[in-house]
Amino acid sequence: xxxxxxxxxxxxxxxxxxxxxxxxxxxxxxxxxxxxxxxxxxxxxxxxxxxxxxxxxxxxxxxxxxxxxxxxxxxxxxxxxxxxxxxxxxxxxxxxxxxxxxxxxxxxxxxxxxxxxxxxxxxxxxxxxxxxxxxxxxxxxxxxxxxxxxxxxxxxxxxxxxxxxxxxxxxxxxxxxxxxxxxxxxxxxxxxxxxxxxxxxxxxxxxxxxxxxxxxxxxxxxxxxxxxxxxxxxxxxxxxxxxxxxxxxxxxxxxxxxxxxxxxxxxxxxxxxxxxxxxxxxxxxxxxxxxxxxxxxxxxxxxxxxxxxxxxxxxxxxxxxxxxxxxxxxxxxxxxxxxxxxxxxxxxxxxxxxxxxxxxxxxxxxxxxxxxxxxxxxxxxxxxxxxxxxx
Numbered sequence: 449x450x451x452x453x454x455x456x457x458x459x460x461x462x463x464x465x466x467x468x469x470x471x472x473x474x475x476x477x478x479x480x481x482x483x484x485x486x487x488x489x490x491x492x493x494x495x496x497x498x499x500x501x502x503x504x505x506x507x508x509x510x511x512x513x514x515x516x517x518x519x520x521x522x523x524x525x526x527x528x529x530x531x532x533x534x535x536x537x538x539x540x541x542x543x544x545x546x547x548x549x550x551x552x553x554x555x556x557x558x559x560x561x562x563x564x565x566x567x568x569x570x571x572x573x574x575x576x577x578x579x580x581x582x583x584x585x586x587x588x589x590x591x592x593x594x595x596x597x598x599x600x601x602x603x604x605x606x607x608x609x610x611x612x613x614x615x616x617x618x619x620x621x622x623x624x625x626x627x628x629x630x631x632x633x634x635x636x637x638x639x640x641x642x643x644x645x646x647x648x649x650x651x652x653x654x655x656x657x658x659x660x661x662x663x664x665x666x667x668x669x670x671x672x673x674x675x676x677x678x679x680x681x682x683x684x685x686x687x688x689x690x691x692x693x694x695x696x697x698x699x700x701x702x703x704x705x706x707x708x709x710x711x712x713x714x715x716x717x718x719x720x721x722x723x724x725x726x727x728x729x730x731x732x733x734x735x736x737x738x739x740x741x742x743x744x745x746x747x748x749x750x751x752x753x754x755x756x757x758x759x760x761x762x763x764x765x766x767x768x769x770x771x772x773x774x775x776x777x778x779x780x781x782x783x784x785x786x787x788x789x790x791x792x793x794x795x796x797x798x799x800x801x802x803x804x805x806x807x808x809x810x811x812x813x814x815x816x817x818x819x820x821x822x823x824x825x826x827x828x829x830x831x832x833x834x835x836x837x838x839x
Contacts, residue, residue: 450833451483452533455503455522455540459488462724465747466537466549469629474498476822482829485531487522501525512581515539519589532833536600541592545832547603547627551744551766552616553586554578559742559764560670562783594619601832603627603825606745606766625828628770630821631750631813641756644731652694652718659691659797662733662757664726664748665740668698672739672762674707678786679739679793681711688794693717693737696729730755734806735796736777739784740765753777754813758805760792770816776808 454470461471475495477484485499503521505514523542526534536543538550550556557577564570577583593600594617602624604610614621649656665671673695680693693716700708700719708714723729726748730736736752736759743749745766749759753770759777761768762784771777778792796802 449481449483450532450829451485451530452477452535452829453485453487453526453529453531454535454537455487455518455526456537457488457505457518457539458490459486459498459500460490460492461494462492465629468747469549470537471495472818473822473825476826477829480826485529487525489518510581512585515582515585515589519592532836533829535829536593538590541589543593543600544598544836545601545603545828546593547605548590548609548613549605549744550590551609551742552612553583553590555612555616556742556744557583559782562741563669563674591617599623601625601828603828605629607769608764608766609744627821627824627828628816629745629747629750629767630816630818631747631754632818641731644728645734646732648694648729648732652692652720654692654718655690657690659735659802660733661691661693661735661737661793662696662729662752663693663737664696664729664752665738666697666722668695668701668704670741671743672741672784673698673704675739675784675786675789676737677704677707677711677713677717679789680713680716682786682790683793684711684713684716686790686794688797689716691716691793691797694729694733695719696726697722726751727755730757733757734802735760735793737761737789737793738765739780739789741783743767745769750813750816753809754816756806756810758796758802758809760789760796770812772808772812774805776805776812 456467456470458467461468471494474484478497487501487503489503489505491500503518505517519541522540526542533545534543535545538548561570561573604613604624604626607626610621610624610626613624663676699721708717730752736757738746738749738761740762743765749761749767753759762780762782764782768779771779773779780788
């Protein structure tokens with residue numbers, strides 16, 4: 449039996465995109481007779497069959513020390529046992545397979561800084577980010593695969609991440625294999641979509657004639673909620689009122705509430721908070737919009753498209769690599785501009801255009817199933833394990 453070690457701080461399918469993916473991957477490995485060991489601070493018990501190794505990190509420590517301690521304790525733990533594959537997600541310094549779910553930390557930090565509108569303040573934040581202990585710790589950890597004498601197998605979850613890793617760490621793009629995230633291709637029949645639309649509109653008091661734009665994230669500001677609010681305000685100002693926005697995940701902060709009031713869209717934007725039934729929102733919505741400042745490859749974009757929603761996102765979302773602008777969604781520029789976003793949203797208020805692009809979105813996701821992702825990853829793991837055993 450082949451043995452694999454996975455490391456992630458919070459091993460739970462509800463903790464985030466990378467965490468959810470790690471849980472599903474562990475389940476697939478168990479189903480294919482791998483012995484799966486998980487090194488984490490927390491585990492919620494799924495999937496059954498995992499061998500859990502707690503990696504304790506004191507809560508009172510500053511963030512940079514938590515990062516370093518987890519990485520160092522993980523290295524010491526995996527060196528005690530023989531594993532065929534040690535998979536790192538960007539938070540460890542010992543691995544023979546590296547699959548970055550966060551991209552290059554400095555590039556992601558720099559792109560997220562554009563949430564600040566002031567160039568002077570942005571430059572100041574960039575300087576302090578560079579010299580912060582947290583940045584230094586993250587850089588030391590994520591550069592570990594490129595310091596090793598024997599380079600691990602490198603996997604990028606999007607072509608954007610492939611390009612970022614190659615340029616930042618000066619490696620050949622050909623050495624980095626691209627394996628996009630996979631999603632459950634649940635059949636969204638016409639009846640399930642129609643039922644979902646009625647339920648969602650009833651729940652929030654949305655008129656039947658309204659087009660529902662769905663936004664999903666806990667980190668509202670960095671995923672472009674303010675630009676979305678501004679775009680909604682521009683649509684209203686232009687006379688287009690037949691739309692609503694549902695924001696799933698994060699709660700509105702005070703300045704966001706004020707922004708919504710100033711733009712005059714308080715009755716059009718709803719904040720239900722977090723959910724474990726995200727499929728109900730995909731089924732009931734019409735368009736997915738995530739004008740993010742940075743995402744390695746947003747899983748919610750792929751999930752929404754699999755449900756038949758045309759998606760709008762930015763060029764600095766790795767998931768934009770599966771979008772053909774004007775065919776199955778729209779890719780807008782970075783940093784996201786409310787005017788450009790509003791024009792793309794306006795185009796999707798037209799029913800014929802929305803239906804055409806929604807159908808293309810569903811078709812385009814056929815090659816990105818969770819099953820195909822797991823099959824590719826299993827082939828990689830088998831190859832790495834066989835090479836190690838033969839060596």
